Amino acid sequence: MASLKEVRSRIVSVTSTQQITKAMKMVAAAKLRRAQDNIIRMRPYAQRLGSILANLSRLTDDSTSNVYAERREINRVLVVVITSDRGLAGAFNSNVLKAVNSLVNEQYSRQMAAGQVDFLAIGRRGHDYLSKRGSKLIGNYTHVFAQLSFDTVRVAAEYAMNAFRAGEYDQVDIVYNEFKNVATQIIRTEQFLPIQEHAPVVSATNTTTNTDYIFEPSKEQIIAELIPKSLKIQFYKAVLESNASEHGARMTAMDKATDNAGELLKQLKLTYNRSRQAAITTEILEIVGGAEALAASR
Template identity: 50%
Template sequence: MATLKDIRTRISSIKSTQQVTKAMKMVSAAKLRRAQDAAIQARPYAAKLKEMLGSLSTRVDTSLNPLLSARDDVRNVLVVLITSDRGLCGAFNANIIKLANKVITEEYGDLHRDGRVELLCAGTKGYDYFRKRGFAVEKSYPGVFQNLHFGVAKEIVEYASEKYLNGEVDRVIVVYNEFKSVLAPTLKKEVLLPISPEQDEGQEKSSGSSSDYIYEPSPSSIIDVLVPKNLNTQLWGMMLESNAADHAARMTAMDSATENAKELLRVLNISYNRARQAAITTELSEIVAGAEALQAE
């Protein structure tokens, strides 16, 4: 049975931990507000850019731009995994790593066994996990969310586009967490390359929108500019979504940890009071027994 000193030490330790988790919750809540605003503000621009690209693709020959041309035979795949740089965020990293592992080992299992699946990790947690398990991590960006900026997304897109244009990979897939609510993010797996604007064209037709525009200098010239801009914007939006989901998951995890510490303190205080009462009762019993022994003499 734990002594009074042991219980007091544990209570003090839990109180210190509770202060830390409460402070981390407040910090994450403040960062979440900014990250959430950035992710939400980026969505309309990315959606409109994708819509314009879909509209333009109906007026030009998409085979003129290799990034718009899908390859029937997929022999090499690049998986871009976006995780956080730190832990203490519940199952945030574990869930997205599990999805990425499933994509690599199951969906593209044959290619993976032949060494034809490459991995690009944005975030420390994903890089540490796959590097220790011998996966082919071709490029990594550890600590990227400590100072998140658009240049990182642009650099990743340039790297992926160059490998796609050179024929080194036939498909680029991004696995990330999309921010939907504070309670739980949505695991997402999207094909970054090749670009598939036909989907947006179908959505445009189904919604009844048939706006026509005059393009200068020409649709083909504009589409060559929009394709890399669209890729940069889409990946940047994914990184913003993942960053917001990370702060939300950390805030939720720290809130749960604070509440658990509160409940544990309640149980320990009851145990401490019982142990103290038992010690006092024992001492009183010894005093009474000693007094009765003296009177008997």
């Protein structure tokens, strides 16, 4: 059995840790509220713009080429990995990295063996993990979450778009956590480029409808301006989803850590009381034994 001093030291240490996890939970909750508001406001806009993007891509003909929808034989691939800058968020980062490994092993094993899979890491955890494994990293975007805004994310999106347009990559995928609620994050692996042509929209009456557009000022100008903007919005939405998911995961992890610290404190206090009671009992027995021995000697 541990000594009273050791148990007291552990109680002090666990109490300090519990206070830290409580504080981190409160900070994560405050950040989550803002991040959740941002992604809730972004989703309808991004979804509508994405729908328009898909329809424009479907309506594009040879006379109005869309370089972002060009399909080629997949030889070179860029995988965008969105993680967090910090840990203490449960399985938030490890789940993304597992999904990245599964994607590469299952879909791009040939390209990976030929050294034709590059990675663009947003977030320090993913960057450090891929760097240690010797993966080819493109650029350094670990600073994105320090001052998260559309302008900071736009730089990474433009790099991926320009590289695809220049023919450096034949496909660009994004792996990230989608925010569902505080306790649940869903791993998403999405094809960013080339643009996917979705099926016609099904209306409320269960009849398929094809969206027709009147282009003003011109079809070419709309495609030249709207499609790049829509792609950047979709990229930014993925980063916002990951940001909200990170704070939700950290809040949940710190809540569980606080509860575990409370349970451990209960056990330590029980151990302390038992040890203290045993020490008191031993002292009493020694006093009684000494008194009896003194009386017998008389």
